[in-house]
Amino acid sequence: MSTKVIYFLVGDRPEQAEFRSDFPADDVKDCFRAAAEAGPHDILKLYNIKGNIVNISQKLDENTPDTPYKLEVVASHGTGTLAEQLGFDIQDVENRLEVLEKKIIVDSGETPGVVYELKHKVEHFKEKLESVEHLSWLGLFKEVVAESQSRLPFFRRRLRKSEEEQRRVLEKFNKIKHVQLTDDVREYLRKPVFDNWQWEDAEMMLLMQQMYIDLDFTTKYNIEMPILQNFLFEVFRHYNHVPFHNFKHCFCVSQMMYGMTWLADLCSLMGDIEVLIMITSAICHDLDHPGYNNAYQVNARTELALRYNDISPLENHHCSVAFQILEKPHCNIFKNIGHERFKKVREGMIRCILATDMAKHSEILNKFKSVVPEFDYSNKDHISLLMQICIKVADISNEARPMDVSDPWIDCLLTEFFNQSDVEKLEGLPVAPFMDREKVTKPSSQTGFIRFVLLPLFESIGLLLPKLDEHIIEPVRKALNYYSEMAKAMEEEKRKKTENDKTRQANGEMPKINSTNGSTTPAIKQNGDAAISNATDKKVVRTNLSMSKVGGSSNVRGNPK
Numbered sequence: 001m002s003t004k005v006i007y008f009l010v011g012d013r014p015e016q017a018e019f020r021s022d023f024p025a026d027d028v029k030d031c032f033r034a035a036a037e038a039g040p041h042d043i044l045k046l047y048n049i050k051g052n053i054v055n056i057s058q059k060l061d062e063n064t065p066d067t068p069y070k071l072e073v074v075a076s077h078g079t080g081t082l083a084e085q086l087g088f089d090i091q092d093v094e095n096r097l098e099v100l101e102k103k104i105i106v107d108s109g110e111t112p113g114v115v116y117e118l119k120h121k122v123e124h125f126k127e128k129l130e131s132v133e134h135l136s137w138l139g140l141f142k143e144v145v146a147e148s149q150s151r152l153p154f155f156r157r158r159l160r161k162s163e164e165e166q167r168r169v170l171e172k173f174n175k176i177k178h179v180q181l182t183d184d185v186r187e188y189l190r191k192p193v194f195d196n197w198q199w200e201d202a203e204m205m206l207l208m209q210q211m212y213i214d215l216d217f218t219t220k221y222n223i224e225m226p227i228l229q230n231f232l233f234e235v236f237r238h239y240n241h242v243p244f245h246n247f248k249h250c251f252c253v254s255q256m257m258y259g260m261t262w263l264a265d266l267c268s269l270m271g272d273i274e275v276l277i278m279i280t281s282a283i284c285h286d287l288d289h290p291g292y293n294n295a296y297q298v299n300a301r302t303e304l305a306l307r308y309n310d311i312s313p314l315e316n317h318h319c320s321v322a323f324q325i326l327e328k329p330h331c332n333i334f335k336n337i338g339h340e341r342f343k344k345v346r347e348g349m350i351r352c353i354l355a356t357d358m359a360k361h362s363e364i365l366n367k368f369k370s371v372v373p374e375f376d377y378s379n380k381d382h383i384s385l386l387m388q389i390c391i392k393v394a395d396i397s398n399e400a401r402p403m404d405v406s407d408p409w410i411d412c413l414l415t416e417f418f419n420q421s422d423v424e425k426l427e428g429l430p431v432a433p434f435m436d437r438e439k440v441t442k443p444s445s446q447t448g449f450i451r452f453v454l455l456p457l458f459e460s461i462g463l464l465l466p467k468l469d470e471h472i473i474e475p476v477r478k479a480l481n482y483y484s485e486m487a488k489a490m491e492e493e494k495r496k497k498t499e500n501d502k503t504r505q506a507n508g509e510m511p512k513i514n515s516t517n518g519s520t521t522p523a524i525k526q527n528g529d530a531a532i533s534n535a536t537d538k539k540v541v542r543t544n545l546s547m548s549k550v551g552g553s554s555n556v557r558g559n560p561k
Helices: 025-035 081-086 090-108 113-130 133-137 140-151 163-176 183-189 201-214 225-237 247-264 266-270 272-284 294-299 303-307 313-326 339-354 358-374 380-395 403-427 442-464 466-506 522-544
Strands: 003-010 013-020 043-047 069-075 548-550 553-555
Touching: 003 025, 013 025, 025 043, 163 201, 163 225, 183 201, 183 247, 201 225, 201 247, 201 272, 225 247, 225 272, 225 313, 247 266, 247 272, 247 380, 247 466, 266 272, 266 380, 272 313, 272 339, 272 380, 294 303, 294 313, 294 403, 303 313, 313 339, 339 380, 358 380, 358 442, 380 442, 403 442, 442 466
Parallel strands: 003 069
Antiparallel strands: 003 013, 043 069, 548 553
């Protein structure tokens, strides 16, 4: 097998990488990461001599020392040392405020104005920090948003993007919106293995713009490029800072829908206007999501639940925000398609977005299953059902992606669930068991969801569109096996720990603390759970699970030895 030599610059420092053309893409990336002295979570960007972004893979074109690529470490995750250098711990301040607020609510039933004033000062200070470019680059902004913001109840949080953030992203988008993507990137964009974590917000807007271009929608429906760019930026503005249902999720769902379109040739099977509806619905399907689901909206009697009479309040809201954006003349990508076509687009988008309400999952899936044996692509009702199924598949498709892409999304979703259940407990509202941090583990949350929701949905569309099986459905089957084996490993670790604790108690090595019914006290049980979780994360998963390949990407999905 031939060997490639790639010349590139890290800042002003010349480097070169040598690898075989059959090397896995992840190994090639690790080579570049080492040259840049970047950490495992840092985002790398490689530019060719024309200034275009190219995919770091074994397919890189060879070059010479006179035509080097340019490698940049665009962002890095903060480690907490920055706060120490600055002499404060903003997370600790917010934690103390949160504890104080909860205690006051319990004691007096209301929150005094002084607490709100303190919170306002902390928020103001964070905004000042975010506006400082070099602090943001060092990762403080990510720490603030990902950690402290997500710990506050949604009605006290600053969910909206700040004007400074919007300005920063818009400036970046304006600089790159005319960039021509390389063929490698465009081809990569069509694959379910696409890694969203390596792209910034402005770059994701550029990629979504490319979807409309490569599907020829800009020509067929006379979509003006400035209008499309305005639309994409408005969509970005209307996704909130929540752990899961954010702009990255919007991009992932849109990209999976786009990938399915190419894999199954949906434009030929269903029609261009139908695919246009599905892609645009995917982009808009979670606009202005507050990070709290429909059950919370209804139980807490929120404004959305009252407005939409408890009927899919979030999905109705997402639709409403989408068409509020499209009502703006400078954002209306459908302004040139005519009245009748727009009516069809609007009806189709509403159906697709409302279909993402999981309360309707069984109803929609059962209807689809009933028509699959005699599916007729000339039947409008059949096509409408297929469109709803497609967006549902795209919406919950993370497990079809490689482990290094999908696994962080599980953490994001559980964070959003736990945030909600914490607030529900505080407010005395019903708490769903699958959202309760005291009852849920990662494998337990995934095995049931994949077995009873994901696989039946994916396999049903696979019967109609068999080209999706290898790329989307088979990885989900492997994911189920992976999390099932992880659950077994956790149970075995828990059993061993229980036996070990009994032995230590019998030998007098640890106190034997029992409740009145002879069981271990809650405090001991919670500590045990923490130990199990820690052991599973650091020992069981790393030791007992073998490496396997899904979709050409390296994953830690396998079977315990």
